[in-house]
Amino acid sequence: MGIANARIVFGLSMAFGGLLVSGAVAKPAQCFTTDDGYYACDFRGLDRAGSFRIQAPGRPAYVIEVYRSGRAYGFADFGSGSVSLPGEYIRSRRDRACWDNTETSTQICAW
Numbered sequence: 001m002g003i004a005n006a007r008i009v010f011g012l013s014m015a016f017g018g019l020l021v022s023g024a025v026a027k028p029a030q031c032f033t034t035d036d037g038y039y040a041c042d043f044r045g046l047d048r049a050g051s052f053r054i055q056a057p058g059r060p061a062y063v064i065e066v067y068r069s070g071r072a073y074g075f076a077d078f079g080s081g082s083v084s085l086p087g088e089y090i091r092s093r094r095d096r097a098c099w100d101n102t103e104t105s106t107q108i109c110a111w
Contacts, residue, residue, distance in 0.1 A: 029054065030110070031056065031110050032107065033059075050072075064108060070090060074089050074108065087102045097110055
């Protein structure tokens, strides 16, 4: 496996592998994404930095992976595996439960 492939595998394992290692239980939540609107979802914290995963039947699963306070990368699984979302996510100042994408102006929230 090349270095580039190893980095991809490492990133995906960090984003989704924490689900198996952490043993954290998903909690019912209210979610919002620019593409899907408001919906009931399951929220699972992934680490102490504030990374999380949201998922709901019939909707993509989203991961916000915090790499520095207030800054994160986004991933989505539309049913065929995880893909990196473009741009960077910045924690919203208006609603701290939301993350705003700097490149696409989309938003992911979980309450």
